[in-house]
Every structure is written in structure tokens, then in C-alpha cells.
Amino acid sequence: MSEQNAANATGVTTATATAATATVSAAAKKPHAKARHRWSKEVSTVEFHLDNFESTATVLWRKRNEMIIKKGAKLRREAPLNKDGSVGLDDRWGNMLRQEHADAIKDFETIDDIVLKSVNETGLFLYFGRANGWLQFFDKDGKSINDWTVVQ
Known part of the structure; x- marks a missing residue:
């Protein structure tokens, strides 16, 4: 042996x-199954843009739990239904957020800045969250919020 x-x-x-x-x-x-993100002062100065899902917007991640959707954002008009034709949870939550901020929306466009709590909530509000918001908002150089904030 x-x-x-x-x-x-x-x-x-x-x-x-x-x-x-x-x-x-x-x-x-x-590695974690789900990516972890961390807000920083540096990211709070970056404007991120969305031009997808029949929606356009400029957003700022101003504080750890404060996302600002700048005035003039265009919202997706209708939520896509599930494959079976039913309304999904994302649709219901997105509509609830829109009702909470109804005074800042006119004809599916924001007329005032809107403050939400997270990147995901912002995606639900703008386009009913059918895609990961961390990968949908980009800075002027094409770098996503995920690229700016993911913890390695």
C-alpha cells in the first residue's frame, strides 16, 4: 500500500x-443561484435608459431603496397575457403600481418623476416585468445596471 x-x-x-x-x-x-447587487454612491450619478417592450424611460438609482423614473417615460399600454390567456402576477402588480401613481401618468406617459423602491418594481411599472430589469436598463455606454452593481 x-x-x-x-x-x-x-x-x-x-x-x-x-x-x-x-x-x-x-x-x-x-456561486449564488441568484445574483446579488449592491448600490453605491457612484451608481447614483448614472442615468440608465430603457427602450424595450413598447416602453422608454430614463431612471436613476438615487438611494439604496429609491429608483426615480424621470418625467416623460412611456409605459407599455397592455400587459401580455399568460400562455393560457390568464392575467399574471406581474400584470396585477404592475397595474397596482400604476394605480398608486395615477396622478403622475397621463395617456401612458409620466408627467412627473416617480419614485419606486427597486429595479424590479421599476420594470413592473414600466413594462409589466416580463424580463429581468437588471439586464434591461443601460447607461450611455451600453453598460447595464447589473454590470454596475453585481457582487462577484
């Missing part, structure tokens, strides 16, 4: 102990 496979004092072979250590290290470094 080689020295490498010899049992140590606890009866575990060196090869087995090394494999177990490698497994623990891999598990500790496993």
Missing part, C-alpha cells in the same frame, strides 16, 4: 481526506 493511501490516526486514508477537503472548498466557493 502506498504511503499516500495509508490510513491516518483516525482511520481515514490520505486520499479520502484530501477529496473531502476539496469537496468542502468547492462547496464554500459555490
